[in-house]
Amino acid sequence: MHLFYTPDIETRNELPQEEAVHAARVLRLQRGDEVTLTDGRGNFYLARIADATAKRCTVEVLERRPQAPLWTGHLHIALAPTKNMERVEWLVEKATEIGVDEITFLECRFSERRAVKQERVAKILIAAAKQSLKARLPRLGGMVPFDTFIQRAFTGQRFIAHCHEGEKPLLQTCLRQGGDALVLIGPEGDFSEEEVAAALARGFTPVSLGRSRLRTETAALVACHLMNMYNQIELTI
Secondary structure (H helix, E strand, O other): OOEEEOOOOOOOOEOOHHHHHHHHHHOOOOOOOEEEEEOOEOEEEEEEEEEEOOOOEEEEEEEEEEOOOOEOOOEEEEEOOOOOHHHHHHHHHHHHHHOOOEEEEEEOOOOOOOOOOHHHHHHHHHHHHHHOOOOEOOEEEEEEEHHHHHOOOOOOEEEEEOOOOOOOOEHHHHOOOOOOEEEEEOOOOOOOHHHHHHHHHOOOEEEEOOOOOOOHHHHHHHHHHHHHHHOEOOOOO
16 A cells, blocks of 8 residues: 555645655656555545656546554653654654554753754654554654743643652553643753652653663653553453
8 A cells, every 4th residue: 555644635625745746756656556645644545646757747636545543541751862863753653553633842051962854854754654554644843942931731630750769650550541632851961850849740640661671762752652552542352
């Protein structure tokens, strides 16, 4: 199945240029070939290519096929990106494949990276969503200062995973099935004590992701996997 990301398909029957080039030059699709599209907002579309040139590809939509939700609640990971962007990109790819609704980057006291190329990360997110056959793209938030982020209003459960001393139940023992959940993951140097205290004052619950010391991207992926599996919707045949 050839799947293309077409966010404007409801108003414009044309593939974005990058997708059009891939369809025409790489896959060599021609007029009359059937393809599958997604708008990234929960819908697949069965379509037929109307015309294909080197840089343009128009389609005729035959049928819209909404994708049923794959999990319950709104699952949100907020993490401080690592100095090595390849590790962040790996995390975005794998979290999208597993299933997450929103990814935000945090600027913390001990952050090693203060900026992220959103366009490149977004492309990786789109590719991962297509590869894993998801019709919903996770929302990608830009770099936000930690203190600003925790002041926002959130629905559902809020957690902060850190390595400081204190009572920290395992994340999986705190999750409520079907509800929204947000987990904060710190940089390689962890959150500062002041950041942890500020988060707790805003209603965040401290949690542990296990006894192993995890890299930032690994911790974020573990949290994503736990939230997703806990909120999976059972398949019915």
